[in-house]
Amino acid sequence: MSSGGPMGWVDPKKYLWLLGLFVPSFPFLAWGLAEATGSGFFWWSGPVFLFGLFPVLDQLIGKDAANPPDSAIAALEEQRYYRWCTYLYLPLQYAGLIAGCWLWAHGGLSVADKLGLALTLGAVGGIGINTAHELGHKTEAHERRLAKVALAQTAYGHFFIEHNRGHHRRVATPEDPASARLGETFWHFFPRSVWGSLRSGWHLEKARLARTGKGPWRASNEVLNAWALTFALFGALLAGFGPEILPYLLIQAVFGFSLLEVVNYLEHYGLLRQRTASGRYERCAPRHSWNSNNVASNLLLYHLQRHSDHHANPTRRYQALRHFDEAPELPSGYATMIVLAYLPPLWRHVMDERVLAHYDGDLTRTNLHPSARARYGAAG
Incomplete structure:
Protein backbone atom coordinates (compact mmCIF):
# COMPACT_ATOMS: atom_id res chain seq x y z
CA MET A 1 0.00 0.00 0.00
CA SER A 2 1.34 3.47 -0.85
CA SER A 3 1.49 6.51 1.39
CA GLY A 4 -2.04 7.72 0.95
CA GLY A 5 -4.19 4.61 0.83
CA PRO A 6 -5.31 1.82 -1.46
CA MET A 7 -5.16 1.55 -5.23
CA GLY A 8 -1.67 3.12 -5.39
CA TRP A 9 -2.88 6.62 -4.48
CA VAL A 10 -0.08 8.85 -3.18
CA ASP A 11 -0.62 12.13 -1.31
CA PRO A 12 1.22 14.64 -3.55
CA LYS A 13 1.58 17.16 -0.70
CA LYS A 14 2.77 14.71 1.94
CA TYR A 15 6.24 16.15 2.47
CA LEU A 16 5.22 19.71 1.67
CA TRP A 17 3.42 19.88 5.05
CA LEU A 18 6.85 20.15 6.67
CA LEU A 19 6.98 23.66 5.18
CA GLY A 20 4.55 24.66 7.93
CA LEU A 21 7.57 24.55 10.25
CA PHE A 22 8.96 27.53 8.33
CA VAL A 23 6.67 29.74 10.45
CA PRO A 24 8.14 28.98 13.90
CA SER A 25 11.59 29.50 12.38
CA PHE A 26 10.76 33.21 11.80
CA PRO A 27 12.58 34.57 14.89
CA PHE A 28 15.71 32.50 14.18
CA LEU A 29 15.76 33.64 10.55
CA ALA A 30 15.27 37.23 11.71
CA TRP A 31 18.14 36.93 14.18
CA GLY A 32 20.47 35.36 11.64
CA LEU A 33 19.69 37.86 8.90
CA ALA A 34 19.97 40.83 11.28
CA GLU A 35 23.36 39.59 12.52
CA ALA A 36 24.61 38.87 9.00
CA THR A 37 23.55 42.22 7.50
CA GLY A 38 23.53 44.56 10.50
CA SER A 39 20.07 45.71 9.40
CA GLY A 40 17.25 46.03 11.95
CA PHE A 41 14.75 45.57 9.13
CA PHE A 42 15.00 41.81 9.50
CA TRP A 43 13.56 41.82 13.03
CA TRP A 44 10.29 42.58 11.23
CA SER A 45 10.55 39.39 9.15
CA GLY A 46 7.34 37.83 10.51
CA PRO A 47 4.96 40.54 9.23
CA VAL A 48 6.98 40.82 6.02
CA PHE A 49 6.64 37.09 5.35
CA LEU A 50 2.93 36.99 6.26
CA PHE A 51 1.78 40.14 4.45
CA GLY A 52 4.38 40.32 1.69
CA LEU A 53 5.86 36.94 0.76
CA PHE A 54 2.90 34.61 1.20
CA PRO A 55 0.37 36.68 -0.81
CA VAL A 56 2.87 36.66 -3.68
CA LEU A 57 3.36 32.89 -3.33
CA ASP A 58 -0.42 32.42 -3.34
CA GLN A 59 -0.52 34.01 -6.78
CA LEU A 60 2.62 32.39 -8.17
CA ILE A 61 1.94 28.82 -7.01
CA GLY A 62 -1.80 28.93 -7.62
CA LYS A 63 -4.46 26.47 -6.49
CA ASP A 64 -4.96 22.77 -5.96
CA ALA A 65 -8.56 21.52 -5.75
CA ALA A 66 -7.69 17.81 -5.81
CA ASN A 67 -9.23 15.62 -3.11
CA PRO A 68 -8.02 12.31 -1.71
CA PRO A 69 -10.29 9.47 -2.85
CA ASP A 70 -12.89 8.49 -0.28
CA SER A 71 -11.34 5.03 -0.06
CA ALA A 72 -8.01 6.56 1.07
CA ILE A 73 -9.25 8.93 3.79
CA ALA A 74 -9.27 6.49 6.71
CA ALA A 75 -5.74 5.27 5.98
CA LEU A 76 -4.55 8.82 5.36
CA GLU A 77 -5.80 9.98 8.75
CA GLU A 78 -4.06 7.12 10.54
CA GLN A 79 -0.57 8.05 9.38
CA ARG A 80 1.30 9.48 12.37
CA TYR A 81 3.73 11.39 10.17
CA TYR A 82 1.10 14.09 9.62
CA ARG A 83 0.57 14.44 13.36
CA TRP A 84 4.27 15.03 13.92
CA CYS A 85 4.14 17.87 11.39
CA THR A 86 1.89 19.67 13.91
CA TYR A 87 3.53 18.39 17.11
CA LEU A 88 6.94 19.73 16.04
CA TYR A 89 5.52 23.24 15.71
CA LEU A 90 5.31 23.59 19.51
CA PRO A 91 8.97 23.08 20.55
CA LEU A 92 10.06 25.43 17.77
CA GLN A 93 7.38 27.95 18.82
CA TYR A 94 8.61 28.04 22.41
CA ALA A 95 12.31 27.93 21.53
CA GLY A 96 11.67 31.07 19.48
CA LEU A 97 9.79 32.74 22.33
CA ILE A 98 12.61 32.05 24.82
CA ALA A 99 15.19 33.30 22.33
CA GLY A 100 13.09 36.42 21.78
CA CYS A 101 12.90 37.12 25.51
CA TRP A 102 16.67 36.83 25.77
CA LEU A 103 17.08 39.25 22.87
CA TRP A 104 14.66 41.75 24.40
CA ALA A 105 16.56 41.63 27.69
CA HIS A 106 20.19 41.18 26.61
CA GLY A 107 20.40 41.56 22.83
CA GLY A 108 21.16 45.29 22.72
CA LEU A 109 18.21 45.92 20.40
CA SER A 110 16.67 49.32 19.76
CA VAL A 111 13.03 49.90 20.65
CA ALA A 112 12.13 49.59 16.95
CA ASP A 113 14.02 46.31 16.71
CA LYS A 114 12.30 44.98 19.83
CA LEU A 115 8.91 45.94 18.41
CA GLY A 116 9.68 44.19 15.12
CA LEU A 117 10.77 41.08 17.02
CA ALA A 118 7.55 41.21 19.07
CA LEU A 119 5.45 41.20 15.90
CA THR A 120 7.57 38.40 14.43
CA LEU A 121 7.00 36.32 17.57
CA GLY A 122 3.32 37.29 17.48
CA ALA A 123 3.11 35.90 13.95
CA VAL A 124 4.47 32.58 15.25
CA GLY A 125 2.02 32.62 18.17
CA GLY A 126 -0.88 33.54 15.89
CA ILE A 127 -0.23 30.69 13.49
CA GLY A 128 0.30 28.60 16.62
CA ILE A 129 -3.39 29.21 17.42
CA ASN A 130 -4.17 27.48 14.15
CA THR A 131 -1.94 24.57 15.21
CA ALA A 132 -3.93 24.51 18.47
CA HIS A 133 -7.11 24.54 16.40
CA GLU A 134 -6.00 21.42 14.54
CA LEU A 135 -4.99 19.63 17.76
CA GLY A 136 -7.89 20.82 19.90
CA HIS A 137 -10.53 19.20 17.69
CA LYS A 138 -9.06 15.74 18.13
CA THR A 139 -10.29 13.08 20.53
CA GLU A 140 -6.84 12.10 21.85
CA ALA A 141 -6.28 13.67 25.28
CA HIS A 142 -2.61 14.45 24.67
CA GLU A 143 -3.45 16.44 21.52
CA ARG A 144 -6.04 18.48 23.39
CA ARG A 145 -3.46 19.21 26.09
CA LEU A 146 -0.95 20.27 23.44
CA ALA A 147 -3.58 22.64 22.03
CA LYS A 148 -3.71 24.46 25.39
CA VAL A 149 0.07 24.67 25.44
CA ALA A 150 0.11 26.22 21.97
CA LEU A 151 -2.49 28.81 23.05
CA ALA A 152 -0.59 29.91 26.17
CA GLN A 153 1.76 32.24 24.27
CA THR A 154 -1.11 34.39 23.02
CA ALA A 155 -3.17 34.24 26.25
CA TYR A 156 -6.09 32.84 24.24
CA GLY A 157 -6.77 29.60 26.09
CA HIS A 158 -10.54 30.19 26.15
CA PHE A 159 -10.51 29.69 22.35
CA PHE A 160 -10.17 25.96 23.04
CA ILE A 161 -13.64 25.97 24.65
CA GLU A 162 -15.50 28.65 22.71
CA HIS A 163 -14.46 27.47 19.26
CA ASN A 164 -15.34 23.82 19.75
CA ARG A 165 -18.54 24.24 21.73
CA GLY A 166 -19.67 27.70 20.69
CA HIS A 167 -18.54 28.67 17.19
CA HIS A 168 -19.20 25.25 15.67
CA ARG A 169 -22.76 25.31 17.00
CA ARG A 170 -23.60 28.93 16.09
CA VAL A 171 -21.47 29.43 12.97
CA ALA A 172 -22.90 31.67 10.22
CA THR A 173 -25.61 33.11 12.48
CA PRO A 174 -25.97 36.55 14.11
CA GLU A 175 -25.55 34.85 17.50
CA ASP A 176 -21.96 33.83 16.73
CA PRO A 177 -19.38 36.47 17.75
CA ALA A 178 -16.83 34.85 15.43
CA SER A 179 -18.98 35.09 12.26
CA ALA A 180 -18.58 38.46 10.54
CA ARG A 181 -21.59 40.24 9.07
CA LEU A 182 -21.96 41.79 5.64
CA GLY A 183 -20.93 45.45 5.88
CA GLU A 184 -19.03 44.99 9.14
CA THR A 185 -15.38 46.08 8.95
CA PHE A 186 -12.67 44.02 10.56
CA TRP A 187 -11.96 46.89 12.96
CA HIS A 188 -15.54 46.72 14.27
CA PHE A 189 -15.58 42.93 14.22
CA PHE A 190 -12.32 42.58 16.15
CA PRO A 191 -13.45 43.89 19.58
CA ARG A 192 -16.88 42.27 19.16
CA SER A 193 -15.33 38.88 18.50
CA VAL A 194 -12.62 39.14 21.18
CA TRP A 195 -15.06 40.10 23.94
CA GLY A 196 -17.89 37.91 22.68
CA SER A 197 -15.66 34.84 22.40
CA LEU A 198 -14.22 35.38 25.87
CA ARG A 199 -17.69 35.70 27.40
CA SER A 200 -18.96 32.73 25.41
CA GLY A 201 -16.07 30.49 26.45
CA TRP A 202 -16.56 31.35 30.12
CA HIS A 203 -20.33 30.81 30.06
CA LEU A 204 -20.04 27.53 28.16
CA GLU A 205 -17.58 26.13 30.66
CA LYS A 206 -19.55 27.49 33.62
CA ALA A 207 -22.67 25.77 32.25
CA ARG A 208 -20.80 22.49 31.76
CA LEU A 209 -19.67 22.49 35.37
CA ALA A 210 -23.12 23.52 36.61
CA ARG A 211 -24.63 20.44 34.95
CA THR A 212 -22.50 18.33 37.30
CA GLY A 213 -23.43 20.44 40.32
CA LYS A 214 -20.09 22.27 40.45
CA GLY A 215 -19.25 25.95 40.56
CA PRO A 216 -16.88 27.61 38.05
CA TRP A 217 -14.04 28.49 40.44
CA ARG A 218 -12.12 25.24 40.42
CA ALA A 219 -9.05 23.71 38.81
CA SER A 220 -11.19 21.54 36.50
CA ASN A 221 -12.54 24.68 34.79
CA GLU A 222 -10.87 24.34 31.38
CA VAL A 223 -10.92 28.08 30.75
CA LEU A 224 -9.21 28.81 34.06
CA ASN A 225 -6.58 26.10 33.68
CA ALA A 226 -5.84 27.27 30.13
CA TRP A 227 -5.37 30.84 31.38
CA ALA A 228 -3.23 29.50 34.23
CA LEU A 229 -0.78 28.17 31.64
CA THR A 230 -0.36 31.70 30.31
CA PHE A 231 0.18 33.14 33.80
CA ALA A 232 2.74 30.43 34.55
CA LEU A 233 4.50 30.96 31.21
CA PHE A 234 4.63 34.75 31.46
CA GLY A 235 5.61 34.55 35.14
CA ALA A 236 8.51 32.23 34.36
CA LEU A 237 9.70 34.42 31.48
CA LEU A 238 9.50 37.59 33.60
CA ALA A 239 11.39 35.88 36.43
CA GLY A 240 14.05 34.65 34.03
CA PHE A 241 14.54 37.75 31.87
CA GLY A 242 13.22 40.67 33.89
CA PRO A 243 10.16 42.94 33.85
CA GLU A 244 11.43 44.96 30.88
CA ILE A 245 10.20 42.22 28.52
CA LEU A 246 6.56 42.56 29.66
CA PRO A 247 5.46 45.21 27.11
CA TYR A 248 6.82 43.08 24.27
CA LEU A 249 5.24 39.90 25.64
CA LEU A 250 1.88 41.68 25.64
CA ILE A 251 2.39 43.12 22.14
CA GLN A 252 3.22 39.71 20.65
CA ALA A 253 0.18 38.16 22.38
CA VAL A 254 -2.24 40.79 21.06
CA PHE A 255 -0.81 40.64 17.56
CA GLY A 256 -0.98 36.85 17.69
CA PHE A 257 -4.64 36.61 18.64
CA SER A 258 -5.49 39.42 16.20
CA LEU A 259 -4.30 37.08 13.43
CA LEU A 260 -6.80 34.47 14.61
CA GLU A 261 -9.57 37.05 14.63
CA VAL A 262 -8.85 38.34 11.14
CA VAL A 263 -9.04 34.73 9.90
CA ASN A 264 -12.34 34.36 11.76
CA TYR A 265 -13.50 37.53 10.01
CA LEU A 266 -12.95 36.24 6.50
CA GLU A 267 -14.06 32.63 6.99
CA HIS A 268 -17.82 33.29 7.18
CA TYR A 269 -18.16 36.94 6.13
CA GLY A 270 -21.79 37.74 5.27
CA LEU A 271 -22.86 34.07 5.14
CA LEU A 272 -26.04 33.01 6.91
CA ARG A 273 -27.71 29.73 7.76
CA GLN A 274 -31.42 30.08 7.08
CA ARG A 275 -34.22 29.27 9.51
CA THR A 276 -36.20 26.11 8.89
CA ALA A 277 -39.96 25.75 9.32
CA SER A 278 -39.38 24.74 12.94
CA GLY A 279 -37.58 28.03 13.61
CA HIS A 311 -17.23 22.33 9.80
CA ALA A 312 -18.85 19.21 8.40
CA ASN A 313 -16.23 16.92 9.98
CA PRO A 314 -14.53 18.77 12.87
CA THR A 315 -12.37 15.84 13.96
CA ARG A 316 -11.11 15.11 10.44
CA ARG A 317 -7.36 15.63 10.20
CA TYR A 318 -6.03 18.39 8.01
CA GLN A 319 -4.40 16.17 5.37
CA ALA A 320 -7.79 14.56 4.56
CA LEU A 321 -9.92 17.72 4.27
CA ARG A 322 -11.73 18.01 0.94
CA HIS A 323 -12.70 20.71 -1.52
CA PHE A 324 -16.42 21.21 -2.28
CA ASP A 325 -17.51 22.72 -5.59
CA GLU A 326 -20.60 24.26 -3.97
CA ALA A 327 -18.60 26.17 -1.34
CA PRO A 328 -18.12 29.89 -2.07
CA GLU A 329 -14.55 30.61 -3.12
CA LEU A 330 -12.34 33.45 -1.97
CA PRO A 331 -10.47 35.27 -4.75
CA SER A 332 -7.13 34.33 -3.15
CA GLY A 333 -5.64 32.60 -0.13
CA TYR A 334 -5.95 33.70 3.47
CA ALA A 335 -2.57 35.52 3.41
CA THR A 336 -3.85 37.87 0.70
CA MET A 337 -7.33 38.20 2.17
CA ILE A 338 -5.95 39.20 5.59
CA VAL A 339 -4.27 42.20 3.96
CA LEU A 340 -7.55 43.15 2.27
CA ALA A 341 -9.46 42.80 5.55
CA TYR A 342 -7.22 45.42 7.14
CA LEU A 343 -8.34 47.88 4.43
CA PRO A 344 -12.17 48.08 4.67
CA PRO A 345 -12.90 49.97 1.39
CA LEU A 346 -10.80 47.48 -0.57
CA TRP A 347 -12.33 44.52 1.30
CA ARG A 348 -15.88 45.68 0.56
CA HIS A 349 -15.00 46.31 -3.08
CA VAL A 350 -13.71 42.75 -3.46
CA MET A 351 -16.01 40.76 -1.16
CA ASP A 352 -19.45 42.37 -0.93
CA GLU A 353 -20.32 41.63 -4.54
CA ARG A 354 -19.28 38.02 -3.98
CA VAL A 355 -21.58 37.72 -0.98
CA LEU A 356 -24.48 39.16 -3.00
CA ALA A 357 -23.73 36.92 -5.96
CA HIS A 358 -23.70 33.91 -3.64
CA TYR A 359 -27.27 34.78 -2.59
CA ASP A 360 -28.44 35.87 -6.06
CA GLY A 361 -28.70 39.47 -4.86
CA ASP A 362 -31.13 38.65 -2.03
CA LEU A 363 -29.92 40.67 0.98
CA THR A 364 -32.49 39.04 3.26
CA ARG A 365 -30.53 35.78 3.01
CA THR A 366 -27.24 37.36 4.14
CA ASN A 367 -25.87 37.87 7.63
CA LEU A 368 -26.24 41.64 7.29
CA HIS A 369 -24.84 44.01 9.89
CA PRO A 370 -27.72 46.12 11.29
CA SER A 371 -25.88 49.40 10.75
CA ALA A 372 -25.28 48.53 7.09
CA ARG A 373 -28.96 48.20 6.15
CA ALA A 374 -29.19 51.72 4.76
CA ARG A 375 -25.99 51.39 2.75
CA TYR A 376 -27.17 48.20 1.09
CA GLY A 377 -30.78 49.30 0.66
CA ALA A 378 -32.22 46.52 2.81
CA ALA A 379 -35.73 46.93 4.12
CA GLY A 380 -36.91 46.22 7.68
Missing part, protein backbone atom coordinates in the same frame (compact mmCIF):
# COMPACT_ATOMS: atom_id res chain seq x y z
CA ARG A 280 -34.18 26.35 14.06
CA TYR A 281 -31.19 27.14 11.89
CA GLU A 282 -30.51 24.77 9.03
CA ARG A 283 -27.56 22.43 9.36
CA CYS A 284 -24.17 23.93 8.52
CA ALA A 285 -23.31 23.13 4.90
CA PRO A 286 -20.38 23.88 2.54
CA ARG A 287 -22.15 27.05 1.36
CA HIS A 288 -21.72 28.60 4.83
CA SER A 289 -17.90 28.93 4.72
CA TRP A 290 -15.56 30.76 2.40
CA ASN A 291 -12.97 28.36 1.00
CA SER A 292 -9.68 28.69 -0.82
CA ASN A 293 -7.42 26.17 -2.52
CA ASN A 294 -4.36 28.42 -2.76
CA VAL A 295 -1.49 26.08 -2.01
CA ALA A 296 0.88 28.46 -0.19
CA SER A 297 -1.63 29.57 2.44
CA ASN A 298 -2.98 26.04 2.83
CA LEU A 299 0.48 24.70 3.64
CA LEU A 300 0.97 27.54 6.09
CA LEU A 301 -2.35 26.83 7.84
CA TYR A 302 -2.74 23.04 7.67
CA HIS A 303 -5.58 23.13 5.14
CA LEU A 304 -7.64 25.51 7.26
CA GLN A 305 -8.86 27.06 4.01
CA ARG A 306 -10.85 23.91 3.28
CA HIS A 307 -13.10 25.24 5.96
CA SER A 308 -16.38 23.76 4.78
CA ASP A 309 -15.19 20.20 5.26
CA HIS A 310 -13.79 21.16 8.65
